[in-house]
Amino acid sequence: MTEHLTVVEHPLVQHKLTLMREKTTSTKTFRQLLREIAHLLAYEVTRELPMTTDRIETPLCPMDAPMIEGKKLALVSILRAGNGLLDGILDLVPAARVGFVGLYRDPETLQPVKYYFKVPDALEDRITIVVDPMLATGNSSAAAIDMLKEAGAKNIRFLCLLAAPEGVARMKEAHPDVPIVTAALDDHLNDHGYIVPGLGDAGDRMYGTK
Template identity: 60%
Template sequence: MTDPMVTVVDHPLVEHKLSLMRSIETPTGDFRRLAREISLLMGYEVLRDLKVQPVDIQTPMEPMTARQVSGKKLCFISILRAGDGILGGMIDLVPSARIGHIGLYRDPVSHTPIEYYFKVPEDMAERLTVVVDPMLATGHSAEAAITRLKRAGASAIKFVCLIAAPEGVAVLRRGHPDVAIFAAAIDRELDEHAYIRPGLGDAGDRLFGTK
């Protein structure tokens, strides 16, 4: 049965750009640009249910009652370092959003996440929080990041990635069943090194040209 908390954003432009990102022939600059473009496109779906309120404005023709986003400014949280690769598109969409960062690295043997940095806005309890990371592989980093954010007061949380593995989706759904997951694709599986197959390789290395 389809899980209503898991959304695959399968817009044709998203699928096209993601296919280009997957290719080993795609150079760093194009990879980075495509990640930003996909995240902007995904943002429309992720933020579809933002609350709005009526406001009185004056157009060049006449006064009218329009609608604007209401409440505290939302917050984007990037899981370092690769999360910054899709953070840019989200900021393009909502320039006034608050930004936070969580630094996690995966132990190469146990694959468990280890936190080394945490900086988020105040009043997290009053903000919609959108956590971004290009890959949802084992799910342990995303689960740890969201657990940390909840301890900081966040309650309305969404998670956005480009590619997810079924194993990662299952881990995050078990750990945080209240968090909606948005992905451009859910791939076949993880390999023995906890990389997504077919995937697109190491997103951080491809974004920043470090390998």
């Protein structure tokens, strides 16, 4: 682990990730596991949210109770696979504002091409959590964060299921101020830009496409 990268080594995270890596795991089970693992990763990525207190009445007495401070979180999904993590985080933070960045990777250059961008307002006042299951080359993630910073986001965190060393290095070079939380740092990228050992294409496995 480094200050820039946090690998969540909780036994439940690692167990569920192993089931997701298995090539015989069904689409339905893969999608359910991704939602469950998102709950656990969300716990880590929101660990240091700013807190304040609010005066409330319990059934027994008044008290100053802890509350999250500031505007609602912004969750930004990198389409389409990011939606699998997004759904799980929304289970825990249902009031969060949600944005979407549509990028696809050119198969020849491996560079990201933008086709959609819609995000909440007042990003400069919100903690923004960007979600995408796979941090492979890091090009799409870095491009998405470029767009979010242009839209005003200042406090950004990146959440993924798997990361490759190449992607982590690319993100650290492009956005050293954006911490990364992941379930595993895998070995390398292959010639097609896939994470090895990885789990294949997360979007295809979530939605049953090829």
